[in-house]
Amino acid sequence: RVTLVSADGREIAYRDVEPGDIFGELGGIDGIARSASVVALEATRAARLSGTAFRDIVMTHPTFAWMLLEHLSAQLRRMTERVFEYSTLVVRKRLIVELLHRAEKAALVDGEVSISPAPTHSELAATMSTHREAVSREMSDLAKRGLIEKRGSRLLLHDVSALRALVDKKE
Structure with a gap:
């Protein structure tokens, strides 16, 4: 689960990372560290890439790059839905x-x-x-x-x- 904790201790859960998903891709793209945390809710196996390795894979593997675009698009759509829900419901x-x-x-x-x-x-x-x-x-x-x-x-x-x-x- 990807979470962020406010200064007063309130936790906001952004999304659950499903098996096969990627996370931390924004830092791999722009090099800016995020303050979000990722917490495993069950036994988990994960791999880590350096920013350089991640960018190399994106540049040399168009299929992966397209999959990344689809992933980011889905995340943006979900965040847009959530902003709408929080604002109107x-x-x-x-x-x-x-x-x-x-x-x-x-x-x-x-x-x-x-x-x-x-x-x-x-x-x-x-x-x-x-x-x-x-x-x-x-x-x-x-x-x-x-x-x-x-x-x-x-x-x-x-x-x-x-x-x-x-x-x-x-x-």
Whole structure:
């Protein structure tokens, strides 16, 4: 997970690095160090390239260079979506959007989306740029409505269509 911690200790999670992904590419391109941290959430194997080696690979391997452009394009699109969400959606809707993003990668079990392991409220807050308490309040409300349920180490989304409708509903 790529994170940044503010001066007052608030953590913001930018993205989760998936198997096969690259990170740190901006420093490899422009040589400027970032203050973001990368934290392994499970057993991980990683390789490191010097800036010079990275630039050499980009310059001599067009396929890699194109893959890098696609990767950067996807990251920019995701960041643009997040800025839009943070600017226009209340916490409840941002939470639902985040759960729906996670649902895209999750398993379908008995007709329900099963996110495993269930994200903690702190993790969700860091990803959504809000406070844990706000996430806890909204998760509790969604559970009371029967839309989500924490079951063991999983988070079940009982009605994805209803969750999408809540995001689209005018307030």
